[in-house]
Amino acid sequence: MKVPLHVAKEQEVKAAGFKPTPETEIKEKFLAKLDDVRSSMRSIMVMLETCTKCGNCAQQCHSYLGTNDYNNFPAARAELMRRVYKRYFTTAGKLLGRFYGAEEFDSELISKWMTYFYQCNECRRCAQFCPFGIDTAEVTIAARHIMSELGIMPKFMAGIAVNMEKSGNNMGIPKPAIVDCAEFMEDEMRDETGLDIKIPIDKPNSDVLYVPSSADFFTNVDTMIGAAKMFHHLGVNWTISSKILEAANFGLLFNMNVMREHNQRLKEAAREVGASLVVQGECGHGWRAARMYTEGASGPVPFKIMHVLEYAAENLSKLPLRKLPLRVTLHDPCNYARAGGVIEQPRQIIRACVEEFVEMTPNREENFCCGGGSGILMDEMMEIRMQLGKKKAEQVKALGSLDYFAVPCSICKAQLPHVMKHYGMGSLSMGGVMDLVGKAMVFDK
Amino acid sequence: MLYFIGQVFPYIAMGVFLAGLAWRVLTWLKAPVPFQLTMFPAPASAVERVTAVGKQLCLFTPLYKGDRTLWFWAWIMHVSLALVIVGHIVGIYFLTQQFTLIGLSPKASTLLSESLGTVAGIMLLLSLLALFYRRTAIAEVKRLSDPADYFDLLLILAVVITGMHMRLPTVHVDLPVIRTYLGGLLTLQPVPIPENWLFISHFLLVNILMIYFPFSKLVHLLGSVVSRAMISEAPPVYPTPAGVQRQATIFAKEGQSYESSATRGQGTGSQSRGV
Numbered sequence: 001m002k003v004p005l006h007v008a009k010e011q012e013v014k015a016a017g018f019k020p021t022p023e024t025e026i027k028e029k030f031l032a033k034l035d036d037v038r039s040s041m042r043s044i045m046v047m048l049e050t051c052t053k054c055g056n057c058a059q060q061c062h063s064y065l066g067t068n069d070y071n072n073f074p075a076a077r078a079e080l081m082r083r084v085y086k087r088y089f090t091t092a093g094k095l096l097g098r099f100y101g102a103e104e105f106d107s108e109l110i111s112k113w114m115t116y117f118y119q120c121n122e123c124r125r126c127a128q129f130c131p132f133g134i135d136t137a138e139v140t141i142a143a144r145h146i147m148s149e150l151g152i153m154p155k156f157m158a159g160i161a162v163n164m165e166k167s168g169n170n171m172g173i174p175k176p177a178i179v180d181c182a183e184f185m186e187d188e189m190r191d192e193t194g195l196d197i198k199i200p201i202d203k204p205n206s207d208v209l210y211v212p213s214s215a216d217f218f219t220n221v222d223t224m225i226g227a228a229k230m231f232h233h234l235g236v237n238w239t240i241s242s243k244i245l246e247a248a249n250f251g252l253l254f255n256m257n258v259m260r261e262h263n264q265r266l267k268e269a270a271r272e273v274g275a276s277l278v279v280q281g282e283c284g285h286g287w288r289a290a291r292m293y294t295e296g297a298s299g300p301v302p303f304k305i306m307h308v309l310e311y312a313a314e315n316l317s318k319l320p321l322r323k324l325p326l327r328v329t330l331h332d333p334c335n336y337a338r339a340g341g342v343i344e345q346p347r348q349i350i351r352a353c354v355e356e357f358v359e360m361t362p363n364r365e366e367n368f369c370c371g372g373g374s375g376i377l378m379d380e381m382m383e384i385r386m387q388l389g390k391k392k393a394e395q396v397k398a399l400g401s402l403d404y405f406a407v408p409c410s411i412c413k414a415q416l417p418h419v420m421k422h423y424g425m426g427s428l429s430m431g432g433v434m435d436l437v438g439k440a441m442v443f444d445k
Numbered sequence: 446m447l448y449f450i451g452q453v454f455p456y457i458a459m460g461v462f463l464a465g466l467a468w469r470v471l472t473w474l475k476a477p478v479p480f481q482l483t484m485f486p487a488p489a490s491a492v493e494r495v496t497a498v499g500k501q502l503c504l505f506t507p508l509y510k511g512d513r514t515l516w517f518w519a520w521i522m523h524v525s526l527a528l529v530i531v532g533h534i535v536g537i538y539f540l541t542q543q544f545t546l547i548g549l550s551p552k553a554s555t556l557l558s559e560s561l562g563t564v565a566g567i568m569l570l571l572s573l574l575a576l577f578y579r580r581t582a583i584a585e586v587k588r589l590s591d592p593a594d595y596f597d598l599l600l601i602l603a604v605v606i607t608g609m610h611m612r613l614p615t616v617h618v619d620l621p622v623i624r625t626y627l628g629g630l631l632t633l634q635p636v637p638i639p640e641n642w643l644f645i646s647h648f649l650l651v652n653i654l655m656i657y658f659p660f661s662k663l664v665h666l667l668g669s670v671v672s673r674a675m676i677s678e679a680p681p682v683y684p685t686p687a688g689v690q691r692q693a694t695i696f697a698k699e700g701q702s703y704e705s706s707a708t709r710g711q712g713t714g715s716q717s718r719g720v
């Protein structure tokens with residue numbers, strides 16, 4: 001079976017800090033890891049054992065709707081794990097075998113896992129519609145973790161792990177380049193506003209540590225500029241840290257130990273600069289990792305954690321905003337809405353920044369994923385990525401003419417321009433919500 | 446044989462049912478939830494959390510948002526099943542005279558009791574058939590189904606059909622005798638099972654169902670509660686309040702500390718990192 005993505009080669013696996021597993025030991029290690037995950041995550045046990053196979057989740061998954069591939073139907077995806085799980089870890093599965101839907105491990109299974117667990121965007125929409133709240137994203141997280149522990153992972157993920165380890169960000173930007181980029185953005189802001197707006201780096205004794213997405217230093221500079229202008233205007237004592245110039249946490253998307261290391265790096269960086277508040281920039285899963293996983297992964301922490309959109313919404317009345325003459329809609333990143341509780345804030349901000357805000361349907365916690373979620377941004381998967389983005393494209397198309405499409409998440413920002421182009425909306429301009437804040441702010445010179 | 450079916454097997458069935466369910470739930474609860482899996486918008490307080498979970502479980506709201514037909518039949522099935530179970534307990538205990546307690550004449554009480562039972566039974570029968578049909582009619586669901594998924598439905602159907610058969614006007618069932626028999630079982634002084642083959646088959650099937658129950662997907666009865674409780678947990682608060690420490694032994698084998706499990710893969714550790 002051919003896996004539609006580039007699997008990391010032995011060299012790359014090792015570079016990322018993993019040990020490849022010899023063919024002959026795969027089955028044994030696989031079962032040991034599955035056992036490990038099962039006893040470490042209640043969700044896996046309960047969710048694998050509770051599904052009644054009612055099929056309600058089928059029509060709710062954009063991945064299934066876009067690809068029309070049976071194995072992308074959430075319950076069928078989970079079955080890829082459930083069937084072996086039953087065979088080796090349940091009484092009925094051991095006794096009744098096929099009758100009960102239990103299956104032996106076979107060598108094809110890993111390819112199937114690589115294929116279909118990397119076509120799940122971990123968007124959690126299925127959980128919203130399952131009568132028991134069965135969250136196939138959890139199964140996907142566990143499956144990807146098991147595979148990476150065996151040394152099997154996409155080349156894309158392995159590369160990011162190496163960059164993160166080396167430079168503290170996914171793009172592998174070294175500190176001198178970070179400083180350069182910050183200066184470039186400071187110049188931009190000076191030209192535009194005449195003000196000396198700083199982007200402080202590694203400034204000790206800062207109250208606020210801002211953790212942008214590394215892409216905000218290259219492709220999405222307007223997001224970074226929006227945040228910098230806001231902090232400047234509010235007179236905040238803030239800094240970014242070259243140790244963690246990355247809101248994203250790709251560990252959550254392929255290996256839980258990497259997730260934990262990344263998370264602890266955040267704790268360490270906050271301690272270094274002395275921040276009592278960590279503000280996470282526009283990144284969906286990174287927000288989930290910071291908000292929902294910090295307590296479990298880094299133990300008690302002495303600082304508060306907020307999302308930049310929460311922060312902006314809280315201070316909205318203090319910002320000198322003038323409404324931009326735009327018709328704007330918002331894509332709710334899955335990890336803000338369903339998995340991260342940032343739902344109303346982006347709406348409040350956009351309403352304050354532009355003249356017309358329109359909702360797409362469905363929205364908020366029922367929104368469809370952009371199709372790039374969980375780091376499915378591999379170039380080699382472009383065709384599948386366009387299928388995963390189909391639902392989103394339909395939603396946007398239904399709104400008629402728009403001036404701006406707000407997609408406040410780095411992964412969405414990387415995925416959606418391709419999707420829009422593919423579905424004939426290439427001219428629509430898009431970007432973050434902080435971008436709008438930056439543009440709507442008027443400074444007295 | 447009748448002695449076994451009537452006076453021994455019911456105890457085995459009840460024992461397996463209760464112990465099996467307890468064992469399943471305890472295994473789940475023993476596994477930690479290393480990270481909050483809160484699904485937003487999240488209930489703000491404990492009371493709201495209980496109400497939210499209660500509503501989802503009693504009204505099947507997530508199904509209502511999705512497949513309305515499935516919601517209808519699934520809901521009818523579960524509600525009529527609940528009615529039938531309550532009806533059995535009350536109806537047999539009071540020998541259909543329960544409604545005299547609210548002022549009906551004995552005759553009217555029997556009539557009401559029997560009609561209610563019949564209606565609930567028919568609803569249950571129809572909804573089970575509808576769910577069975579649905580399993581074969583929707584392509585994805587059909588492909589997803591294993592023999593066990595049909596077997597669950599057929600087993601419950603068999604219980605319902607033998608039960609409903611006893612309601613036919615042509616069949617005579619001696620309720621007081623059954624009450625004496627069940628009473629004997631409950632008070633641990635079992636008496637011989639009434640030699641009515643319809644009753645025996647109905648009762649035997651119920652016992653088989655009880656044994657099968659904890660090992661099948663029918664545990665969704667309790668899995669739903671555990672799962673729902675998990676995804677409606679309150680999100681973490683920062684700075685971490687004093688005394689809060691999340692169970693941190695994720696993915697580590699027993700005895701192995703959290704830190705030492707930080708090495709990846711097969712434990713080569715970080716020496717090989719960044720090579």
Ligand code: SF4
Binds near residue numbers: 056
């Ligand atoms: S909606 Fe839930 S119970 Fe139904 S098939 Fe999907 S995961 Fe299983």
Ligand code: SF4
Binds near residue numbers: 120123
């Ligand atoms: S998490 Fe999202 S992509 Fe994955 S199975 Fe569920 S609905 Fe589909």
